[in-house]
Amino acid sequence: MIPFSVLDLSPITEGSDAAQSFRNTLDLAQHGERWGYRRFWLAEHHGMPGIASAATAVLIGHVAAGTSTIRVGAGGIMLPNHSPLVIAEQFGTLESLYPDRIDLGLGRAPGSDQVTARAMRRNLASDADEFPQDVIELRDYFSDAPRQPVRAVPGTGLNVPLWILGSSLFGAQLAAALGLPYAFASHFAPAQMMQAIALYRANFQPSAQLARPYVMLGFNVFAADTDEEAAFRATSMQQAFVNLRSGRPSRLPPPMADYLSRTAPQERALLDQVLSCSAIGSPDTVRTALQAFIARTGADELMITSQIFEHAARLRSYEITAEVHEALN
Incomplete structure (x- = not known):
């Protein structure tokens, strides 16, 4: 793994x-x-x-x-x-x-x-x-x-070690030309992810730092003991992202019950698109999502981010993700 x-x-x-x-x-x-x-x-x-x-x-x-x-x-x-x-x-x-x-x-x-x-x-x-x-x-x-x-x-x-970060094809081309590892911001800008990965791998030039292409992908995980709790915890990030894209950047707000049902259709569409590289749920749900994402992308490494309001709940999310990783191994 x-x-x-x-x-x-x-x-x-x-x-x-x-x-x-x-x-x-x-x-x-x-x-x-x-x-x-x-x-x-x-x-x-x-x-x-x-x-x-x-x-x-x-x-x-x-x-x-x-x-x-x-x-x-x-x-x-x-x-x-x-x-x-x-x-x-x-x-x-x-x-x-x-x-x-x-x-x-x-x-x-x-x-x-x-x-x-x-x-x-x-x-x-x-x-x-x-x-x-x-x-x-x-x-x-x-x-x-x-x-x-x-x-x-x-x-x-x-x-x-230097890495090139990006959310578009520009970074993929530069990382390939310089022979550097490439980290794609799929955790918030996934639109060009597959195209960027393909471009990077096809054009990679070996360097003193790196002999073969190496792709790291951002991935959101909101893990909890139940799907319902995880969905509740994820609403903090969802609120913060809508606030940011609406020109109202904010501190990370507390979770809100039934938040998605209160969002306007354009806000829901935005969240569905930008947070498409995410796993929200119990350990079994997270494992299924991670396996599918890795199989689809062929990523060499995942960079897990978990924007959860309560620190203890955020720790638990990362702990569950580590347990899933160990089980996959």
Whole structure:
């Protein structure tokens, strides 16, 4: 059975704050390590009231310090927001502190809206176009003999695996051309998933980092002891997604009984589409959904995300998923 990993957005729930989110994040990582998850990734988002992981490298260091074996990384760093040298130094520092445990996933979106992106003082017209060159520059900083006159200290000569993240065909093409592993955001943008996987595998060029294509796919799991409880827990994420797409980003709200029956037809259609790569239910339901998804996609690894309001219920969801993974093995 393929490895399972954890994607944590360090959610800020209604009535709580970022400090509690960080305590929950570390607790989840420690449990995930014991349950056998391979990686624990955090994502860069800015200006989002329900996501606490804006200073992603700082939070990665916090999680890595509180764990011992699980790989910890970014899923991802939004490279247009930063100079490649700064990211090389940050992740060179993390790799020096926690050797052979740090991953660096890279995305080309700003991880925010346009107003927030401008507040980060970026040239919005050119950043996306510069992304491939920025990735190449960043990879060079980690090489044993960088071609650039500036050195990343720490960074030069360190083994920090790079990943390309994406939700469209652009990332698939770039990851294939550079011979890098590819993580597709199917947990919230599944529309081009199968086409992107096929494009990546067909055009992959081996590199010093990777000999064969490697595809990791995002997958939502809302697992509980019964189908009914899982469906109830999933309504927090469903509400948050509708709020976001309606221009009203919010903290993660508590679950709501019969939420789907209260949604407008266009909202229900949106949720059906964007959350199509999900398993919501009891252990048996989750196992069936995971088996079908892996068989359909041929994924090399799954990145499990579970946006559940109550921390104990979120832990239980990941525990059930780990038990399903063990049973499939």
